[in-house]
Amino acid sequence: MTSLSDLPIRDDLRGRTPYGAPQKVVPVALNVNENTHPVPEDVAADIVARVAVAVTGVNRYPDREFTELREAFARYLGHGLTAEQVWAANGSNEVLQHILQAFGGPGRSLLGFAPTYSMYPLLASGTGTGWIAAGRDAEFELSPETAAAAVREHDPDIVILCSPNNPTGTPLSLDTVEAVYAAARGIVIVDEAYAEFMPEGEPSALTLLPGRERLLVSRTMSKAFAFAGARVGYLAADPAVVDALRLVRLPYHLSAITQAAALGALAHSDEMLAMVGEIRAQRDRLVVELAELGYLPHCSGSNFVLFGGVDDPHAVFEALLERGVLIRDVGIPHHLRVTAGTETETTAFLEALRALGRPSGAVPAGAQSVSSQS
Known part of the structure; x- marks a missing residue:
């Protein structure tokens, strides 16, 4: 064999x-x-009904720009975001892959702070991007000073910050995000896969988006929305970043069924959360x-x-x-x-x-x- x-x-x-x-x-x-x-059963019933309608049209390609879904994500995220600032894909891993395809690649590097999500180096490898693992402070914390120093030392093309961090659960302050952005010359990603589980009132990196065209905030429906099997991730960023991601996505990458299911879940976001x-x-x-x-x-x-x-x-x-x-x-x-x-x-x-x-x-x-x- x-x-x-x-x-x-x-x-x-x-x-x-x-x-x-x-x-x-x-x-x-x-x-x-x-x-x-x-x-919840009533939410599941609505999602099934929406998917059933979508199935009747699967002989045609889905909306390539998944406009209605992007509008729904923008409403859910708030902070004055518009559909032009939102992107989505089959799980946040594919969102991150799109980012690395657009801004990484051979001769470019991605910096993260270990221990962190194990898909980061795998995504880097898959896109030919160099992976740099910088260290953390005691108890897995990451201070603005430590993070910015690592960025200045390694001068990466992309920095990724997991907030809260996986696998440690460590919260990340917005001061650290700001310090990293100020020190970086390239893209800064804040992966907020677990953002909904942070304490009530804890600010999101979404608040830092205005005026920072190199800052991207990634989210997922897998965790708080109990939608892991549906595979839906998304991000918020400057509209120019979204344009860049269009260059690397596969045609019609979000199926009509995926779009219908995600719209159903978002329509019941209060109940889902x-x-x-x-x-x-x-x-x-x-x-x-x-x-x-x-x-x-x-x-x-x-x-x-x-x-x-x-x-x-x-x-x-x-x-x-x-x-x-x-x-x-x-x-x-x-x-x-x-x-x-x-x-x-x-x-x-x-x-x-x-x-x-x-x-x-x-x-x-x-x-x-x-x-x-x-």
Whole structure:
């Protein structure tokens, strides 16, 4: 049988492995930061009705500019945004890929701050863009001074900031975004995949868009909207940036069915986001109860919690899996990550972890590495 090494793939792809989190059928899956709450029945019914209408016209290509969807995203985001400032694609990963195709490429570089989302270096590799992993401050924080210094040192073509950061959950201040933008000569992306889970009133990088034509703010419907299976991501930026992304997108890249489903979800945004408060409550519960169990949970502004103090992450991961609970080993020494699920799911995880006994407490509280798992 032919192996990958036998094929004439690009030299820079040899030896690499594709993105992939464990996919297992278990009673409690809390490993990939999905919103584990189902779409409300009435919303699902409306989405199905809209998709049914779209299906009757799938003999024709969809609206290439997905105008109605861009208008809906602009209304949802607010901040005076217009459809001309919005772009969308099949998940925020494709949005980021479009950005790298337009502004990255051979001879250009992307700077991120590790540990961070593992798709960043993979997207860079796939587009021939050099990946630069800069470090963070203690407890995975990223100060304006640290971030700006890294930008000045490496002089990248693109900088990406994950806010809140994945896999650590660390919030990012707008001061850091402003400092990075001032230090950078190229594109600055703020990936706000988990923005809806930040505390009420916490400002978004969307507030910084006016007058900053090189600033892009990426979002997704996968998390807060419980729409991971629909694959819809979007961004807000200067209209000229949107024009640049048109140059690299595939024709009719958003299907009529995808557009119809996303419009249905956005039409019920209040109901879809009503579960966010419960998820925040379960996240905060995880922080409290993990500490009571002897672990070292990190501050999180997302829908998951990274916790340290784990004697043997692989052993704990496997022991939980045997009990029907799937979480994530993100490659950071003595750490594991768990998604905040429903109250029942969170309880199941905590009870399974409690059954394993308390950690020894022999591992260092600040143990971390530059691994960039998601």
